[in-house]
Amino acid sequence: MCFCPAGQPSCSPNGLFNVSLCQYDSPIMLSFPHFYLGDESFLSEVEGISPPDKEKHKFFIDVHPTMGTTLRARARIQINLAVSQVFDIKQVANFPDIVFPILWFEEGIDELPDEITDLMSFAATVPPKIRLGIIIGLFSLGAFLFSLALFCLIRSSNRQSTLHLEGSNYLATAQFDLTKKKAKDSK
Template identity: 60%
Template sequence: MTVFTGATDIRLFAALDKFNGRTHLPHWTTDSCNRMSGGSDGSLFPPRIQPDTVLHVFDKDMCRKLPLVFKKQVEGKGGVKAYRFGPDHRAFADPDHEPENKCYCPSLNSPSANSTSSSSSSTTSMPMMSTKTNFPQCAPHGTFNVSLCQYDSPVLLSFPHFYMGDPRLREAVLGMDEPDADRHEFYIDVQPEMGVAMRARARVQINLAVSQVVDIKQVATFPDIVFPIIWFEEGIDELPDNVIQLLKLATQTPPVAKAALQYALFASGAVLLLLALGCLVRNSHRQETMSLEGTAHYSQDEKKKPKKTIPPAPMSATVLSNGNGTAAKANAGYVADDE
């Protein structure tokens, strides 16, 4: 099995590329049902999984990809959040309930169909199979026919106690319990940010398709029935503690660091803004003070500067004789009294 590393496209991380050197299976009737690419082995999935994501798990025993849909959110070991995914009723639905599953019905001209029809005088080679021309050899609702990829053995797979299957399958067998999701559901708990499977329970029931064959005395009186043989479960309960710690570090630390960084950047921006405003106000006050000081110095300089006085014009005195021998200052602006 080869898978993608996600180096060029993270959405393909852990997705199946080839199985046994093949990208497609040879068993089914359409390319989409035979295609293995895009599935997963169930342990890793692409990161950033959303509740509306449909996961696909390739099962080599089923010879197909099994679609898993979101069921609910759960909490794993250490408080790590996980999404529970599992098959819904469409996974093993017959074509009457899910037309896309028509491709999983073995063709009438397949080796298994020819061999069973030649060895039986009955009109149906498999019990409770649809006799409609459009859906030949289809398994009952809630079961899956794997005869084409399991050496033509008349084996039908289902979930335990025909969970999500046709109630008539369970009613035809004595001792069958009422299906319970907690005990019989197939599920995988996936950590959504990392795409790591944290807990899984793969529960499958193996059934034998028994047909009435009148030519064989031992089963000539047998009714057509899907007879349960065994059901089993496999999976993991919890991941090791060191892996849980790494998951917590990878999923819980970044959001806390992101929030702390946002607050730190906001606080730093506010401090820088206040500093800028403080510097602006300080510079404005300094310029105003310098302007006032300049005006004051100018006024003081004006007061200290001596006033320029205009000297009186020189007076010329012309002595006039008035005949009495007395001189008169004609240009002095006054007439001196006689002494």
């Protein structure tokens, strides 16, 4: 695991993200700029750093509620060096254990172009309307076909007693056929 070395009591102090294992064991830790949302002790250990400002140093992503796509985003990250005492090197033997900020940067987008927001608005509103239209259309078609089938069933039940035989010029009735059949059966 990159972020939490095995065997250590805690991964990193509050507000820091230890990436040393991902960076070839270099003592690099990430945080929000000016240790925003981090432990207050980090600010007191470094001279000249201003207190964090939520609006300038927060990380945010605005997501479209229907589509789940990003509308605005601002990623702000600070790269820090974890400095610790090394007794074997005379120049740094008296250094305290501190987290030293190297730099912070931000990347993001404040607003999507109008073409994209228009397309997203279209994609979020039109399909539900089309779906409703398809549902109404299919329901209407089903009702029409059901009515047509019912009409044909009623109409054919009224004509069931009359049978037109192909190849002949006369109509045979079902009653005539039944009488003929009964006469055969009685013989």
